[in-house]
Amino acid sequence: MKRVAIVGCGVVGSSWALVFARAGHEVAVYDASPGSVRQALAFVRESLESLPPDGGGSAEDIDVVCARLKPATSLEEALAGADYIQESAPERLEVKRELYPQLDAIAPPHVILASSTSGLPASSFTDQLRHRERCLVVHPINPPHLIPLVELVPAPWTDAGVVNEAAKLMQSLGQSPIRLNREINGFVVNRLQSALLGEAFRLVEDGLCSAADVDKAVSDGLGLRWFFMGPFETIDLNAQNGVAEYCRNLGPMYYGLAREQADPREWNAALVQDVEQQRRRLTPADGLPARRLWRDRCLSALVAAKRRVLNDRPN
Amino acid sequence: MKRVAIVGCGVVGSSWALVFARAGHEVAVYDASPGSVRQALAFVRESLESLPPDGGGSAEDIDVVCARLKPATSLEEALAGADYIQESAPERLEVKRELYPQLDAIAPPHVILASSTSGLPASSFTDQLRHRERCLVVHPINPPHLIPLVELVPAPWTDAGVVNEAAKLMQSLGQSPIRLNREINGFVVNRLQSALLGEAFRLVEDGLCSAADVDKAVSDGLGLRWFFMGPFETIDLNAQNGVAEYCRNLGPMYYGLAREQADPREWNAALVQDVEQQRRRLTPADGLPARRLWRDRCLSALVAAKRRVLNDRPN
Numbered sequence: 160m161k162r163v164a165i166v167g168c169g170v171v172g173s174s175w176a177l178v179f180a181r182a183g184h185e186v187a188v189y190d191a192s193p194g195s196v197r198q199a200l201a202f203v204r205e206s207l208e209s210l211p212p213d214g215g216g217s218a219e220d221i222d223v224v225c226a227r228l229k230p231a232t233s234l235e236e237a238l239a240g241a242d243y244i245q246e247s248a249p250e251r252l253e254v255k256r257e258l259y260p261q262l263d264a265i266a267p268p269h270v271i272l273a274s275s276t277s278g279l280p281a282s283s284f285t286d287q288l289r290h291r292e293r294c295l296v297v298h299p300i301n302p303p304h305l306i307p308l309v310e311l312v313p314a315p316w317t318d319a320g321v322v323n324e325a326a327k328l329m330q331s332l333g334q335s336p337i338r339l340n341r342e343i344n345g346f347v348v349n350r351l352q353s354a355l356l357g358e359a360f361r362l363v364e365d366g367l368c369s370a371a372d373v374d375k376a377v378s379d380g381l382g383l384r385w386f387f388m389g390p391f392e393t394i395d396l397n398a399q400n401g402v403a404e405y406c407r408n409l410g411p412m413y414y415g416l417a418r419e420q421a422d423p424r425e426w427n428a429a430l431v432q433d434v435e436q437q438r439r440r441l442t443p444a445d446g447l448p449a450r451r452l453w454r455d456r457c458l459s460a461l462v463a464a465k466r467r468v469l470n471d472r473p474n
Numbered sequence: 475m476k477r478v479a480i481v482g483c484g485v486v487g488s489s490w491a492l493v494f495a496r497a498g499h500e501v502a503v504y505d506a507s508p509g510s511v512r513q514a515l516a517f518v519r520e521s522l523e524s525l526p527p528d529g530g531g532s533a534e535d536i537d538v539v540c541a542r543l544k545p546a547t548s549l550e551e552a553l554a555g556a557d558y559i560q561e562s563a564p565e566r567l568e569v570k571r572e573l574y575p576q577l578d579a580i581a582p583p584h585v586i587l588a589s590s591t592s593g594l595p596a597s598s599f600t601d602q603l604r605h606r607e608r609c610l611v612v613h614p615i616n617p618p619h620l621i622p623l624v625e626l627v628p629a630p631w632t633d634a635g636v637v638n639e640a641a642k643l644m645q646s647l648g649q650s651p652i653r654l655n656r657e658i659n660g661f662v663v664n665r666l667q668s669a670l671l672g673e674a675f676r677l678v679e680d681g682l683c684s685a686a687d688v689d690k691a692v693s694d695g696l697g698l699r700w701f702f703m704g705p706f707e708t709i710d711l712n713a714q715n716g717v718a719e720y721c722r723n724l725g726p727m728y729y730g731l732a733r734e735q736a737d738p739r740e741w742n743a744a745l746v747q748d749v750e751q752q753r754r755r756l757t758p759a760d761g762l763p764a765r766r767l768w769r770d771r772c773l774s775a776l777v778a779a780k781r782r783v784l785n786d787r788p789n
Contacts, residue, residue, distance in 0.1 A: 278727065300695045301712075308695030335694035337687035345731045347683055347691045352705070353731035354673035355696075358666055359705050368662055372652035374704025376662045379650035380615045380623030381670075382704070385697035387772055389689025390667070390674050395753045396766050397616075403750040410741045412593065416660045416668035417739065423732035426725045435718040438710045451711050457702055457783055464779035468772055 160184055161328070164241040166234065166262065167191075168199035171275050172247035174302035177203045179245075180227040181219075181304075182332045187229045189237035191248075196230045203228060206304060210459050238265045243328060245297065247275040255284035263288040271321055273297035277349065280342040281314040292318040297325055298346060299334075305458045307335040310346045358420055363437075364430045370437045387465060475499055476643070479556040481549070481577065482506075483514035486590050487562035489617035492518045494560075495542040496534075496619075497647045502544045504552035506563075511545045518543060521619065525774050553580045558643060560612065562590040570599035578603040586636055588612035592664065595657040596629040607633040612640055613661060614649075620773045622650040625661045673735055679745045685752045702780060 163179045164187045165172045172190070176199055179186045190196050207221045231237035238244065244266060248254050255274065262272050268290040274281060277298055285294040296312035303309065309329050313322050322338060329336040339346060345353060359373045384393045391402065398405035442450050478494045479502045480487045487505070491514055494501045505511050522536045546552035553559065559581060563569050570589065577587050583605040589596060592613055600609040611627035618624065624644050628637050637653060644651040654661060660668060674688045699708045706717065713720035757765050 306695060306698055308691060310691070335690055337683060337690050339683050340681055343682055344734065345727070347677060347688065348695055349727075350677065350731055350735070351670060351673055351688070351691060352696055353728050354669040354735055355666060355705050356709070356728060357732045357735070358669035362662060362665065366655055367658055368652060368654050370706045373662065373666070374706050375650055375652050376623060376625070376666060377700045377704040378702055380621060380663055381667055382697055382700035382702075383621055383773060383777060384769070385692045386701035386776060387693055387697075388769065389692040389697070390670050391685045391689050391749060391753065392757075394671070395757070396762065396769055399762075401750060401757075401759060401762060402753050403746050406741050406746045406749075410746075412660070412664075413668050413671060414738065414740050416665055417672045419659065420665070420669055420672070421736040421738040423729065423736040425729050426721050431718050431721045431725075434706060434721075435716060438706065438717050442707075442710070442716075444716060447711065447714075447716060454699070454703065454711055458698060460783045460786075461701060461776075461780060462698060464783065465776060468775045468779065471775075 161242040162187070162240050164189065164231075164237045164244045165199075166237060166244060166246045166258070167248035167275075168195050169247065169249075171299065171301055171303070172245070173199040173202040174206075174304045175245050175247060175275070175299070176200075176228060177206055177304040178332055178334065180224050181207070183227070185227050185229065187231045187237040187239075187241060189231040189234060193232065200225070200228055200230060211463060234261055235265055238262070238270075241266065241270060243271050243273065245273050245275060250276060250278060252279055252283060255279060259284050259288060259294070263290055268293060271295070271325055273325060275299060278345070281312065281317065282342060285314055285316075291316050293321050295321060295325060296346070297329070297336075298348075300348060302455075303334065305455060305462060307333060307462075308348065309334045309336045310339060310348060311336050312339045312342055312346055314342065357423070360426055360430060360434070361420070361422070361424060363434060364424070370434050371441065386461075387469065476557040477502070477555050479504065479546075479552045479559045480514075481552060481559060481561045481573070482563035482590075483510050484562065484564070486614065486616055486618070487560070488514040488517040489619045490560050490562060490590065490614070491515075491543060492521055492619040493647055493649065495539050496522070498542075500542050500544065502546045502552040502554075502556060504546040504549060508547065515540070515543055515545060526778060549576055550580055553577070553585075556581065556585060558586050558588065560588050560590060565591060565593060567594055567598060570594060574599050574603055574609070578605055583608060586610070586640055588640060590614060593660070596627065596632065597657060600629055600631075606631050608636050610636060610640060611661070612644070613663075615663060617770075618649065620770060620777060622648060622777075623663065624649045624651045625654060625663060626651050627654045627657055627661055629657065672738070675741055675745060675749070676735070676737070676739060678749060679739070685749050686756065701776075702784065 161184045163184050165176050166189050168188050168190045176186050176188050188196050188199050204225050248258055272294045274296050281294050281296045285291045295317045298310040300306040300308045311322055311325055326336045363370050394405045395402040476499045478499050480491045481504050483503050483505045491501050491503050503511050503514050519540050563573055587609045589611050591611055596609050596611045600606040610632045613625040615621040615623045626637055626640055641651045678685050709720045710717040
């Protein structure tokens with residue numbers, strides 16, 4: 160059992176609180192706004208009540224899990240005795256640059272300072288710290304209690320042992336950590352998403368097909384294998400002798416496509432309006448909240464199903 | 475019940491034979507090599523025996539389904555009385571250019587000639603036909619008995635009614651058709667895959683992370699939502715008021731990434747060798763056939779699980 164401090168508990172921090180508490184850790188929850196702390200505690204309870212045990216809920220007594228959450232009214236109180244700090248403050252550089260010197264001053268030097276930032280490299284807000292070697296980005300895909308992937312991104316001065324320790328902790332929580340060797344815009348996940356979205360918008364803008372048909376191409380096609388294998392294993396199994404053969408056969412075709420796609424485009428107002436209108440015909444604006452609940456229920460049930468299928472079928 | 479002719483029954487044609495037969499159609503199976511026809515019939519039986527009923531197998535008596543397959547020893551025999559022809563001959567232009575005039579001459583003009591080609595536009599091998607308006611590409615994601623997506627790609631002269639009819643037929647089979655408005659290299663699926671693979675190889679080539687971590691970023695992260703929503707619905711639900719708000723907030727970030735990614739690269743020998751070696755450490759060459767069986771079992775179980783989850787939770 161560790162003592163974890165959640166600093167900033169909006170949507171991301173609340174989900175982190177659930178992840179740590181259901182794994183048995185004691186979790187101090189702090190936010191500059193006390194109302195956010197109350198909301199975070201309520202969120203954890205509601206999630207545990209609504210999700211199946213193997214789909215992000217908990218097989219334990221819900222009260223036991225919730226009792227691990229300790230609301231804190233100051234940064235000092237939140238960090239007292241903490242072994243690990245997961246910062247999920249607002250995504251603005253000036254906020255982080257004001258917050259980190261405080262975290263660095265309060266927490267003893269062995270405590271890891273992990274940021275949930277999706278876009279700011281750790282080097283941009285930890286450069287001046289006395290113990291900057293214990294800082295890194297631990298970026299979840301939202302919400303982390305349903306989606307296991309976490310990106311570990313060190314700053315140039317991050318200690319390698321700190322990355323190892325963060326990876327071990329994430330694994331022990333049931334998360335799935337990947338390691339970047341250095342900082343890069345968008346990290347890995349948003350770069351991959353950018354590539355796919357860029358082509359998705361291009362196809363719609365050029366009148367090739369509807370946005371709904373792009374979605375189908377993924378959700379009834381490519382996404383079925385990506386759900387449990389990822390793109391490299393997918394192509395590795397698609398040629399008799401593996402990925403090198405695949406690249407020999409299809410590399411020239413893909414290079415041709417890549418040249419046609421080397422055409423970065425802004426998502427202009429007319430295009431965005433077109434996609435927005437197409438989406439609103441499928442899910443009207445007032446149906447979005449219900450559709451998000453549907454998404455989370457599906458996600459939780461499907462991730463649980465995946466766990467069962469993969470555990471049943473080792474190899 | 476329709477009469478369908480499968481012309482060319484390698485891996486793709488065999489899977490098509492299963493798709494049509496389990497949906498209740500009578501299926502003539504023809505290949506220039508008689509051995510391939512025997513293998514196709516065996517493949518259908520083995521697949522029905524090994525897959526669960528809702529995972530691509532059949533709840534009906536397997537003998538009943540198999541009895542719908544009629545091996546044919548000539549093109550004339552295969553096409554006799556056929557309402558729809560699914561051509562899955564080898565992926566070489568000269569093969570198709572020799573075959574289509576024969577199909578066009580034998581089949582009455584109302585019969586749809588659909589090609590499974592993944593890369594050749596229908597215009598490249600139907601231009602000279604007398605009844606070219608009944609030709610189109612009906613491109614499956616392999617194997618179609620496990621993956622529902624089908625791309626319908628008309629040539630400039632394809633009759634709109636033919637596309638509608640093919641779409642209806644595919645839907646009645648339980649496949650998921652999308653419609654392209656015109657021909658384009660790679661159609662939709664391979665263009666989307668190209669975009670993602672391009673960035674995946676770029677990240678590995680630039681030393682950002684391992685191939686396995688790219689796979690995890692998708693299979694434990696992005697791919698979880700893409701499995702049932704696709705990329706547009708994913709971002710639509712990721713902003714309070716929908717996709718237009720998402721683009722307003724994040725469009726500039728994605729445009730910045732798109733410019734960094736507008737760098738088409740050939741997958742050079744050293745890079746391919748690196749990825750091949752990384753993959754072989756995870757799945758040795760002699761383990762590939764077993765891993766493919768694992769993939770198909772997982773795919774079938776997960777697609778069945780998805781069907782149950784989405785049917786349980788309408789909205």
